[in-house]
Amino acid sequence: MGMTDGLFRRATDSEVRAVVEGAPLKREDLELDISPDELMGGPVRFPGGIAMPVQVERVLGFGRSFSFWPLLFGLACCAIEMMALGGSRFDMSRFGMEAMRASPRQADGMIVAGWCSIKMAPRVVRLYEQIPDPKWVLAMGSCAISGNIWDTYNVVQGIDSLIPVDVYVPGCPPRPEALWEGLEMIRQRVKESKHAYDGLRRIPARDAIAEGGSDS
């Protein structure tokens, strides 16, 4: 019972309907049978009406998920497919994602579109760190995921050896529909306020040396 003694309990469907339709309250409606944890689960009846208690993170996540602004940043051929998704045929502006920000300070996340050369790696990490929290990262294409066939001297063997990645979209390059699906998965994570960096004390690039490639 605890803090909600005598005040709150879960509203029944009929009570919700009654308030919405303007029906009068009854005395027995005010009896309490709900714990504070359950308060977050749905509409709650209290004297004078019905409340919808939610966590602030959920409200923020709901709002953010409909205006996810990625960083305008392409590394290689995958960026062409990313542009196709931004164009009128696939039109990611339908989901509030069309505002690709040219500054990491204004972005909500980044799409690592293409292979990352070792010379580019410090720039990618710097851009990632300049994006304010909360942020999400999508690794687009085989090269960003694992380096693809380029197990060579100049290619980062998977961008997740440097920065935490939320969603991987395979393909070489992925179709715009595949990237769209990946962005929908990002959107789900935004709604739930889940991040790839949860539990990390610092990103992998800040550790001494990132390794990758063949064991030869």
Place this chain on the structure above:
Amino acid sequence: MSAAAGLEKRFGKRLLEKTELRGELAYIVAPEDWLRVLSFCKESSALAFDQLDCLLGDHLPEREAAPFEVVAHLLSHTHGHRLRVKTSLAEGQTLPTVTGLWPSAGFDEREAWEMFGIVFEGHPDLRRLLTTEDFEGFPLRKDFPLEGTVGGRIRIDLRGKI
């Protein structure tokens, strides 16, 4: 081609070899004549090669005496003709820079040095262009490993770089 005649008249037997493939003319010269021939190509009014299209290196390990090759692709906007000049180098042999003739050679020579280890003497800024400063080895040489890098696995050390 009058341009070829002018070049042959000036250098004669110092042009070691002449090849023509699908109308594209190429001369092979000795490394000692590299700067002299290219300088003449630019300054002579009959040739007037005012643009260095590209300058590149190559590694041909089957040529044991001189496994490295440098090729200059020249273009004349005045006359509308092209020419290739090649030279062969031994391991460790250097070549004079042509940045004094065409400043655009700076990037090409940096790349040729970085990828093949061909040193261009007198180059104003011979730094690595495409790889990181701490990179080891010359990646486009035929003996460079296809997978990984010199010493095995690829290692990325970003300390002090981010």
